[in-house]
Amino acid sequence: MEDQEILAKFRDPAARNVAFxxxxxxxxxxxxxxxRKMVVxxxxxxxxxxxxxxxxxxxxxxxxxxxxxxTWIYRIATNECLSFLGSKRRKFFLPLNDVGAExxxxxxxxxxxxxxxxxxxxxxxxxxxxxxxxLVFNLRYYDEMPYEQMAEVTGxxxxxxxxxxxxxxKKIEQYINDHAQND
Numbered sequence: 001m002e003d004q005e006i007l008a009k010f011r012d013p014a015a016r017n018v019a020f021x022x023x024x025x026x027x028x029x030x031x032x033x034x035x036r037k038m039v040v041x042x043x044x045x046x047x048x049x050x051x052x053x054x055x056x057x058x059x060x061x062x063x064x065x066x067x068x069x070x071t072w073i074y075r076i077a078t079n080e081c082l083s084f085l086g087s088k089r090r091k092f093f094l095p096l097n098d099v100g101a102e103x104x105x106x107x108x109x110x111x112x113x114x115x116x117x118x119x120x121x122x123x124x125x126x127x128x129x130x131x132x133x134x135l136v137f138n139l140r141y142y143d144e145m146p147y148e149q150m151a152e153v154t155g156x157x158x159x160x161x162x163x164x165x166x167x168x169x170k171k172i173e174q175y176i177n178d179h180a181q182n183d
Contacts, residue, residue, distance in 0.1 A: 003069040038081040125175035137168040
């Protein structure tokens, strides 16, 4: 079902719940995996995905369609992830490296995330990045999102996103090279 059809149904109070269920079915998996790549833990990703759709429900009536529905939902999901990671860091007084180490430990323990050795090394490298660089890298590398759409999702300029992706890729390359010598 097209987004415009879902939005039109949502505006009809009698069809609102059906429309929202269609929206959730259409985007839930994408949102979950977007969130999961940022927070790693399944339970945290599940909770945050639910929080995202609660916010979507609460604000969909006022959605102005300045961006696509997908972009708007991704922006909500992105903000939820960054807020969650920031509050986690503040709550436990964790520096960035400790959060990366904690997430790396979760990847190693989670059999559903354990891919081959190269993928595991890549995941560990990605988790060492600052949150916003990790977000940009994930959106570009895994979701193959164009920079223009990323700019709408993140509220950041295309130039800044390209620079962030470049820096992230260099850091990942450095991490993998450093750890290849240790294997």
